Amino acid sequence: MTKDSGTAQQEQEKSGDSPEGSRRGLRKLLGSIVVDIRPLKVPPFRRLWVSTAVTSLGSQLTVVAVPAQIFDITHSSAYVGLTGAVAVVPLLVFGIWGGAIADTVDRRKLLLFGNVGIAIVSALLWLQAFLGLNSVWLVLGLLGVNQAFFAINMPTRSAVIARLVPVNLLPSANALGSTVAQFGAVFGPMAAGALLPVLGLSTLYLLDTIALIITLWAVFRLPAMPPLSGTTRRAGIRDVLDGFKYMAAKKVLLASFVVDVIAMVFGMPRALFPEMAERTFGDPAGGGIALGWMFAAIPVGAMLIGLFSGWLGKVQRQGVAVAISIVAWGAAIIGFGFAHSLWLAVVFLMIGGMADMVSAVYRMAILQTAATDEMRGRMQGAFTVVVSGGPRLADMTHGWAAAGAGTAAAASGGGALVIVFVVIACALLPAFWKYRATT
Known part of the structure; x- marks a missing residue:
């Protein structure tokens, strides 16, 4: 090959006219669309993600x-409803306290402690079901302990990510984690529904226990992550209060929590799903296909955006991205409220799930970068409280609104309030709108 022909070939590849150039162009295009897997090249993060x-x-x-x-023990939906009350209290208490602990000890050890605790509780749930003890209070008590360990584990896991991957990969790392979580939310209940009549109740608990034990090795192999100050100590009330003071002083962080509360409290319509499924979309009493699709639609939308999240890491105006995403969430919920076709309602909920996923990825990235390392655990603890407590407040507000004005007005009115209050929040806290990702 002559020098001129070699140069011509190189120019052709650069322009994309050659087969090799076309392949490179296609890979570049796909890399900007599909989920960014670069964080998985970091071995510790890969273990955490698995x-x-x-x-x-x-x-x-x-x-x-x-x-x-x-329900099998009591044949009462009222007792089933107690699971929400039993779960929310330890989530609120230990979410805040767990975040403070994560800032004062080796996060790897705390994560290992939380995982071991959850595995032990899961094993006890299996044992009581296997022995047929049929004690509803024992089950509720174990659920409460499970949620306490979970509330310690969740902010610790989120705070760990910022120590494992570079700052520019945090949105991609959060998208990967959120995608598999949504995958579990969609297909886990489906698998449980299929396996329950075949394997029995106790076996479901056993499978969860086995999965938790398997993952302990991955957590054990994470690097040590003591406080950057090098000093470990016990966390107290003062650490918790310091976290709230820090949040109030950092307007960007405060705004990220405010807009999330707005989105969840006013815009999460899941309490309306049973009534709408039966009275609007024609489900039989007790639930049917409409109810299942409505509960699955938001996680499905979130999972889809996660699978095609390669572009998320390229956005620098993350405050703007969060605000626009929450406005899109509110608009989708307005559409859902007015929908008289099940499939149109599902489409609006899926769009809402996509918007919520984008918002969540950037809010987590903002928390991980705008907060210093010694405060990340407490900020993630507050994030856990908002994510867990917001939808439960939404259940109450939407239920009361629907009782007085009907489901359509409750859902659509809530979506409209989301848009109005997010605009007001951004006007009052302009630092959030102006926030740019650090590189």
């Missing part, structure tokens, strides 16, 4: 098994 993937599916088996067992 453990998240396994436990996301396994934990959903227990999510289905607990209310199923309580």
Whole structure:
């Protein structure tokens, strides 16, 4: 090959006219669309992600098994409703306290402690079901302990990510974690529903226990992550209060929590799903296909955006991205409220799930970068409280609104309030709108 022909070939490849150039162009295009897997090249993060993937599916088996067992024991939906009250208290208390602990000790050790605790509780749930003890209070008590360990584990796991991957890969790392979590939320209950009549209740608990034990090795192999100050100590009330003071002083962080509360409290319509399924979309009493699709639609939308999240890491105006995403969420919920076709309602909920996923990825990235390392655990603890407590407040507000004005007005009115209040929040806290990702 002559020098001129070699140069011509190189120019052709650069322009994309050659087969090799076309392949490179296609890879570049796909890399900007599909989920960014670069964080998985970091071995510690890969281990953490694999453990998240396994436990996301396994934990959903227990999510289905607990209310199923309580109903089998009591034949009362009122007792099943107690699971929400039992779960929310330890989530709120230990979410905040767990975040403070994560800032004062080796996060690897705390993560290992939380995983061991959850595995032990899961094993006890299996044992009581296997022995046929049929004690609803024992099941509820174990659920409360499980949620306490989970509330310690969740902010610790999120704070760990910022120590494992470079800052520019945090949105991609969060998207990967959120995608597998949504995958578990979609397919875990489906698997539980299929396995329950075949394997039995106790076996679901056992499968979750086995999954948790398997992931302990991945967590054990993470590097040590003591406080950057090098000093470990016990966390107290002062550490918790310092976290709230820090949040109030950092307007970007404060705004990220405010807009999330707005989105969840005013815009999460899941309390309306049973009534709408039966009275709007024609489900039989007790639930049917419409109810199942509505509960699955938001996680499906979130999972789809996660699979095609390669572009998320390229956005620098993350505050703007969060605000626009929450406005899109509110608009989708308005559409859902007015929908008289099940499939149109599902489409709007899926769009809402996509918007919520984008918002969540950037909010986590903002928390991980705008907060200093010694405060990340407490900020992630507050994030856990908002994510867990917001939808439960939404259940109350939407239920009361629907009782007075109907489901359509409750859902659409809530979506409209989301848009109005997010615009007001951004006007009052302009630092959030102006926030740019650090590189």
